[in-house]
Amino acid sequence: MSNTIALYPLSNFTFSTKEAQPEEDPSVSARLQRLQNNYEDFGMRRTVEGILVVHDHGHPHILMLQIANAFFKLLSTPHCILFFYVINKGTRIYSPGDYLKPGEDEIEGLKKRLDDRLAPPAESRQFNASHGVDNEWEIGDCLAQWWRPNFETFMYPFIPAHITKPKECKKLFLVQMPERKVLAVPKNMKLLAIPLFELYDNAARYGPQLSAIPHLLSRYNFIYQ
């Protein structure tokens, strides 16, 4: 029965905006250079991301962030929150999360990064807590691990043969969304709710990692509340 998970409707969640959070690196090459520099100092990068699942009309949807790709500078649409997928050229879609500091616990680290990205500002959180709205994140199973063998963009869901020192390991965790929650989205990002049927078999649009999410979730039996 641990494979049974309650999903709540998208309409149960409240969305607001908060300060913009610019990307740390201005380009892919800068990101890979930082990876290499950090590797020399601290060893393999550990990244954690959350797969936030809700439902809309009885079909699972994944909450993901869309960010304007800094090197394309194409973000000209209003900073609104979308409830469906609108993929613009020059933007990047990802599950919320980031890399951990050396020695940082992965579960606590993921909670902190989900807060950084999606929690309302502190004063709202206090207001929520006093009104019985949950500010906590419930981190579930590890769903997948992706390995980066070199200081390059491609990753694999296994350690490739002959690779003894991978440069990054990214873990995806199921995040069980509570019945209700307030999410605050940085103004330079949009929150998307992407249905499984849209992700499935769609590596062309979403890349190998996001398009595999339907496979990773298929062993769960969802109860639609």
Place this chain on the structure above:
Amino acid sequence: MSNTIALYPLSNFTFSTKEAQPEEDPSVSARLQRLQNNYEDFGMRRTVEGILVVHDHGHPHILMLQIANAFFKLLSTPHCILFFYVINKGTRIYSPGDYLKPGEDEIEGLKKRLDDRLAPPAESRQFNASHGVDNEWEIGDCLAQWWRPNFETFMYPFIPAHITKPKECKKLFLVQMPERKVLAVPKNMKLLAIPLFELYDNAARYGPQLSAIPHLLSRYNFIYQ
């Protein structure tokens, strides 16, 4: 730590052959017709398959059966056991398993079908048991569920929207291979050990179900014995 799994080398396993096991249906359309007939009598078909994992030189390999497709009649190669992938036209590759009888327990049913397909004949099993060789199957986690919405060939790793009565649910289970085991392969089949890197991103050759196995296994940490 339940995500840590010991893998044993392919060379630990002993392979022999046994009587041929012809396919139940002579064609895809006959298979779908039987599915429909059974659905009318018993409801949704439940299918179980085992993902048998070993390693070769420290990379995970999946044991799968290759069967000559009866309607192509192309099986002209010697009945040898291959330790690597050789995909012939007109053959079908699948994980061992089959559909369950109405009311049959899925774990016991999977064990029975793995025995039917891969266990040595009864006399060898008695010999094995008296020599301390394990005849049991250790069934692990459910890795995936695939749903067939209609009496047609396509399946999805979720129940498609608006489908209230799926026609088949196929569950894939991790099968933890013991340190040593004797497997007997029907003479009309071959046992293949297919490395994860060959399956990955290769739906063109292996189809959507088998090519997703690397994703399903990525959350496990394998210990190579």
